[in-house]
Amino acid sequence: MKGTAVNTSKTLPRLAAVIAVSLLALTGCSNETTPAEPEAVAASDVVTIEDAWVKSADEGMSATFGTLVNSGDEDVTVVSITSEASAMVEPHETVENDAGEMVMRKIDAGFIIPAGGELELAPGANHIMMMDLTGPLTAGSEVSLTLTFSDDSTYEFSAPVKDYAGAEENYEGGEEDMDMDMDQ
Numbered sequence: 001m002k003g004t005a006v007n008t009s010k011t012l013p014r015l016a017a018v019i020a021v022s023l024l025a026l027t028g029c030s031n032e033t034t035p036a037e038p039e040a041v042a043a044s045d046v047v048t049i050e051d052a053w054v055k056s057a058d059e060g061m062s063a064t065f066g067t068l069v070n071s072g073d074e075d076v077t078v079v080s081i082t083s084e085a086s087a088m089v090e091p092h093e094t095v096e097n098d099a100g101e102m103v104m105r106k107i108d109a110g111f112i113i114p115a116g117g118e119l120e121l122a123p124g125a126n127h128i129m130m131m132d133l134t135g136p137l138t139a140g141s142e143v144s145l146t147l148t149f150s151d152d153s154t155y156e157f158s159a160p161v162k163d164y165a166g167a168e169e170n171y172e173g174g175e176e177d178m179d180m181d182m183d184q
C-alpha cells in the first residue's frame with residue numbers, strides 16, 4: 001500500500017519526459033528529405049472511377065463495382081485497396097473452375113487499367129472484394145475507398161450503397177476456406 005503512493009510521484013514526470021521526446025522524434029521525421037519525384041505522371045492524376053457503387057450487406061462480405069478509367073498514356077496497376085468499411089479489401093476476378101463453375105479469386109497482380117482505356121468492375125466479373133465488413137452496409141449510405149497504385153500514389157473515392165440481389169459469387173476454394181479467412 002505504501003509503495004504505490006511513492007511510485008506515482010516519480011512516474012508522472014518521467015511520462016512527460018517520454019512524451020516530449022516522442023514529439024521531437026515525430027517532428028524530426030517530417031524534416032527528412034523525400035526521394036526525388038519520378039518524371040512520369042502519377043497514376044492518381046489520370047485514374048478515376050465512374051458509376052461506382054457498393055452492394056448492401058448486413059454483415060460478412062460485399063463488393064464495390066464501377067468503371068475504372070485511365071486517361072494516361074501508360075497502363076496503370078491498382079496494387080491494393082483499403083476502406084474503413086472492411087478490414088480486408090482485395091482485387092478479385094471471376095473465372096470458370098475445372099468443374100465449370102464460376103468462382104472468384106484474388107488477382108495477385110492487381111487491377112491493370114490499360115492506357116487510355118477502362119477496366120469494368122461488375123457483378124460476375126472483376127470487382128473490389130470487401131471481406132470482413134466492419135458494420136452493416138445500408139442502401140443510401142456512402143462508403144469511401146482508397147486505391148493505391150504501383151507508383152505509391154493513391155486515389156480516394158466514395159460510392160453509394162445500393163441493394164442488389166445478384167453478385168452471390170462462389171469463392172474459389174469453397175465455403176470452408178472462406179470461413180477460415182473470415183475468422184482471421
Ligand SMILES: [Cu+2]
Pocket residue numbers: 063092104105127128129169
Ligand atoms: Cu470476390
